[in-house]
Each structure stands twice: as C-alpha cells, then as structure tokens.
Amino acid sequence: MLRIWKFENGNPYHNRAYDACRRTANKLEEVKPDSDLTEKSFLQKDFGSPLFDKLPIEGAMIPIMQRRYKEAYNCLVGNSPLAVIILCGSILEGILLGIALKQPLKFTQSSAAPRDSKENKVKPLEKWTLENLINVSYNISILGKDISKFSHALRDFRNYIHPYQQMSSQFDPDKHTAKICFQVLVAAIYDLSTTKLD
Numbered sequence: 001m002l003r004i005w006k007f008e009n010g011n012p013y014h015n016r017a018y019d020a021c022r023r024t025a026n027k028l029e030e031v032k033p034d035s036d037l038t039e040k041s042f043l044q045k046d047f048g049s050p051l052f053d054k055l056p057i058e059g060a061m062i063p064i065m066q067r068r069y070k071e072a073y074n075c076l077v078g079n080s081p082l083a084v085i086i087l088c089g090s091i092l093e094g095i096l097l098g099i100a101l102k103q104p105l106k107f108t109q110s111s112a113a114p115r116d117s118k119e120n121k122v123k124p125l126e127k128w129t130l131e132n133l134i135n136v137s138y139n140i141s142i143l144g145k146d147i148s149k150f151s152h153a154l155r156d157f158r159n160y161i162h163p164y165q166q167m168s169s170q171f172d173p174d175k176h177t178a179k180i181c182f183q184v185l186v187a188a189i190y191d192l193s194t195t196k197l198d
Contacts, residue, residue, distance in 0.1 A: 042150065043183055047190040054193035057098030065091055072182060081178035082160060088185040089130060089158025092151060095192060096133035099142065100125050112139035130155045142195045143188065150184045157181055 050069060052062050072087035100107040104125060107113065113122045114132040123132075134155065138148035157173060158181075160166040 039180065042146070042187070043179060045183075045187070047183075047186045050186055050189040051193040052189070055095060055099070055189065056102055056192075057095060058102070061094065061098050065094060068094075069185070072185070076175075076178055076182050079175055081173040081175055084178035085154070085157045085173055085181045086161050088181045089154055089161070092154065092185055092188055093130045093133060095189065096130070096137055097125065097128070099192065100128070100133060100136070106140055107136050110136045110139045112136045130158070137192075143191050147184070147187050147191050150180070151188055154181045154184045 052066050052069070055062065055065070057065075068087055068091045072084050072091065075081075075083040075087065107125065108122045112132075112135045114128060115121060116123055128136075131152070134143065134148055134151045137143040138145065143151065157177060160169075160171065160173065166172075
C-alpha cells in the first residue's frame, strides 16, 4: 500500500504522513518468532462475535462497550475511518482499565507498571495511558503477543484524535486502516474474554 502511495506521490521520504505510516507498518511487520500472523492473515482471522458479557469488567460497563462497538461497526460500514479508529481505541482503553480496576494488585505489581518519575511509585490506575494498559496486559499474560503488537498500532492511530497531531503528520486514515483497528479490537476482546484471571 505504501509503495502505491510512494509511486503516486513521488519521493515521500521527507513526508511526515509517509513516515508515520512506515513506522506503523514496521510495527505490524514485527510479528514474527512465536507467531505467523501477518497483517493479511490477521485481517482474515475469525475471532467470532465479541463476548462482552465474558469480559471481567464491571457489569454496568458492558452495555456501554456494546453500544460503542456497534457505533464503531456502523462507522466502518459507513466509511468513517477516523471515527472507527477513535472508537476502537476508546473501547480497548475502557475494557483494559475496567479489568485493571477489578484486578488492581495484578496490574500494579507487574514489572511493566508505569512509575512516577519523582517518587518511583506505581502511578494510580486512573492515570495509566492506553500504552501502559497494553504493556501490562501483555506482561501479565491476558493479551497475547500478536494482539499486544497490533494494539500498539491501534494506539498510534488513535492518537489522531488530536487534530494537531493529524495535521503535523499529514495523515488521513482510510478504510483499510479502520478495518485493521476494528479487527484489533475484536481480537483483543476475544483474548480478554477467554483468559482467566487469578
């Protein structure tokens, strides 16, 4: 895809959008040793319908996550890629934070837990970023390696919620990017709803 863009737009090597896409593509291509999931095979993998009721989160959050998921799906079908990406990132962050709030010790005692630089104490869960939540979820084995890597790509795209970030990178996500992000969400829900927490 980037090769086509490069062909159509000349030399992109000094273009921020190209650089941002290349970084994300590199992250997606990193999936190797204990996995053979490429972007193509990942998009084709069937994770089934998301089992929101199996997620270890507060019951009152489940209908909210389901409504957001349905809205993200409608945006995908309606070709609103930025909306899909923002909603998928929001849902993933909400689910991971919900699990962390149900299992605070498991999350805060992880070696990947973010620390306050001044006091070297683990930050309160409410101050964790999506990146922190993904890293710790992988570290405590509730997200698999593939899903963790693809989740970081979703996180990177989700940062375009900030218009100035999008302007500075000169990137407009397309339907393919939205499909990747949506599939990341479905896969993460699958991992999180089928993993037993101690």
